[in-house]
Amino acid sequence: MTDSHTTDVAIIGAGPTGLFAVFECGMLKMNCHVIDALDMIGGQCTALYPEKPIYDIPAHPAITGGDLINKLEEQAAPFNPIYHLSQQVTKLEKQADGTFDLETSKGTKINAKAVIIAAGVGAFGPNRPPLDGLLDYEGTSVFYMVRRREDFRDKRVVIAGGGDSAVDWALSLADVAKSVQVVHRRPKFRAAPESVSKMQQLDKDGTIELVVPYQLEGLKGEGDQLSAVVVKDFDGNLRDLEADVLLPFYGLSQNLGPIAEWGLELEKKHLNVHPTTMATSEAGIFGVGDIITYDNKLKLILCGFSEAAMAARAAHGYAYPDEELHFEYSTSMGVPSE
Numbered sequence: 001m002t003d004s005h006t007t008d009v010a011i012i013g014a015g016p017t018g019l020f021a022v023f024e025c026g027m028l029k030m031n032c033h034v035i036d037a038l039d040m041i042g043g044q045c046t047a048l049y050p051e052k053p054i055y056d057i058p059a060h061p062a063i064t065g066g067d068l069i070n071k072l073e074e075q076a077a078p079f080n081p082i083y084h085l086s087q088q089v090t091k092l093e094k095q096a097d098g099t100f101d102l103e104t105s106k107g108t109k110i111n112a113k114a115v116i117i118a119a120g121v122g123a124f125g126p127n128r129p130p131l132d133g134l135l136d137y138e139g140t141s142v143f144y145m146v147r148r149r150e151d152f153r154d155k156r157v158v159i160a161g162g163g164d165s166a167v168d169w170a171l172s173l174a175d176v177a178k179s180v181q182v183v184h185r186r187p188k189f190r191a192a193p194e195s196v197s198k199m200q201q202l203d204k205d206g207t208i209e210l211v212v213p214y215q216l217e218g219l220k221g222e223g224d225q226l227s228a229v230v231v232k233d234f235d236g237n238l239r240d241l242e243a244d245v246l247l248p249f250y251g252l253s254q255n256l257g258p259i260a261e262w263g264l265e266l267e268k269k270h271l272n273v274h275p276t277t278m279a280t281s282e283a284g285i286f287g288v289g290d291i292i293t294y295d296n297k298l299k300l301i302l303c304g305f306s307e308a309a310m311a312a313r314a315a316h317g318y319a320y321p322d323e324e325l326h327f328e329y330s331t332s333m334g335v336p337s338e
């Protein structure tokens with residue numbers, strides 16, 4: 001049986017921006033279906049840093065990625081969004097009546113009056129180091145993201161990479177892991193200077209070890225259980241680092257996936273949008289959050305929230321061209337009670 005739906009707005013991506021777009025559309029009395037390729041809502045916040053505090057969400061001096069998403073889900077709930085998870089939107093086609101037909105990798109079909117693309121960096125994928133046998137260890141000894149730092153308690157952890165993720169997790173796991181070694185091909189790290197200084201101090205104290213300049217060379221272990229990570233310096237000298245876990249942090253591969261084939265105007269793998277309406281090059285399709293670009297765009301969650309508000313209003317204008325929209329504060333409108 002085909003799973004078919006009709007809605008006011010289809011939102012592609014359930015990251016923070018997509019979730020807030022549900023709220024903004026709801027306030028304008030538009031219902032939403034939200035589709036995400038991941039098996040949970042929250043985008044980068046839940047997939048990459050659920051336990052890390054974010055410090056630049058207005059009115060939250062500190063809130064973890066996971067808690068922010070819980071709050072956004074709660075805020076969107078009165079508008080009864082329908083979530084379709086673990087499925088990628090593969091097709092998006094405009095119909096003769098100006099509505100849009102979407103289809104997902106699971107065969108779900110949605111007809112929507114307007115579409116908001118909140119797809120972040122597109123299809124998520126780690127940049128994998130080219131190591132023999134790597135796939136055998138994935139999910140048991142090799143992880144590209146940390147969901148719960150407790151999972152690494154008393155483990156011998158090797159972190160590879162020189163950016164923010166490598167440095168931040170080295171600092172965070174130093175408290176719980178049995179040992180932490182950070183492998184980077186340069187002595188200099190490309191991360192927040194304050195965090196790098198803290199990490200270097202931990203190295204001096206002997207709490208962690210910076211293994212620099214070294215590169216990953218191989219993996220040793222039995223079955224899916226890692227026992228050592230082999231590293232090599234620039235003279236070809238090899239060293240075995242005893243390890244239960246390898247965390248390679250070489251960034252995310254940015255793959256727009258099917259979005260690149262929908263005929264929308266792109267600039268460097270981002271959707272070009274109008275900065276006040278979030279309109280893409282196709283009438284009725286809007287973009288918000290990390291996936292879009294305009295002059296001086298900041299890839300910050302707080303900017304995504306404001307973009308969601310603007311996109312919702314513009315989407316309303318497209319979906320209901322004959323209905324005049326009056327500006328009202330949420331304090332006077334209220335939200336539906338469940």
Ligand SMILES: Cc1cc2nc3c(=O)[nH]c(=O)nc-3n(C[C@H](O)[C@H](O)[C@H](O)COP(=O)(O)OP(=O)(O)OC[C@H]3O[C@@H](n4cnc5c(N)ncnc54)[C@H](O)[C@@H]3O)c2cc1C
Nearest residue numbers: 013015016017036037043044088089119120122289290301
């Ligand atoms: C380690 C780290 C720390 C950060 N710290 C901060 C911070 O302190 N402050 C801050 O403001 N920002 C921070 N950010 C950035 C912030 O997380 C992003 O700006 C934010 O997540 C973007 O939200 P989004 O909703 O646009 O996209 P995302 O969170 O990327 O979500 C997009 C979703 O779309 C889905 N998707 C993509 N293509 C499809 C498709 N075709 N079909 C279905 N689903 C699809 C993806 O699966 C994903 O779940 C940080 C990021 C990282 C990695």
